[in-house]
Amino acid sequence: EAEVAQSPRYKITEKSQAVAFWCDPISGHATLYWYRQILGQGPELLVQFQDESVVDDSQLPKDRFSAERLKGVDSTLKIQPAELGDSAMYLCASSLDLSGRNEQFFGPGTRLTVL
């Protein structure tokens, strides 16, 4: 069964360092999402792509976060510089296209710890 791949699974970094997360969605899925999830909270949408275009990044802290999906397939989320408050689970998800009628398929996530 096709799955969303994410790497790394775990990342420990010191504040002010740069970190990058990678996501490979299910083949054929046009829509890709990056979420941040703090323990005890629901996933918070950071950025949403339709193919290579950004649909929404209103919750992305653009002074330190960036995301790209250059060829409309895999995607990278970067944080530079990392801050203590960035410690969280970063989830990537994909769906067939833009619509609430389509289920989202989530990857296993990247657990980030900033020291």
Added chain:
Amino acid sequence: SQKIEQNSEALNIQEGKTATLTCNYTNYSPAYLQWYRQDPGRGPVFLLLIRENEKEKRKERLKVTFDTTLKQSLFHITASQPADSATYLCALESGGSYIPTFGRGTSLIVHP
């Protein structure tokens, strides 16, 4: 402001009973509402979707209701099992916005 509310307190029930979880929302007009299951340290897994013009949806032991007047969805698990213990998240979007929003989830603990 827009808000999705799920009970932050864990729901504890005995095996074999029906678990009922609630998702309330304000200032949304969702065309669709989805329920997901999340186990510790893992990504959410899709369970059910219900449309605004549907009142009820079933899948095996799962049932979802959607009341757009009350602005509420109920998620039921019948004949609950310890393996059903997890956090259950509701997610919705307003028609046309394409931007999904998740609730904080409710933890379900099924005791043998």
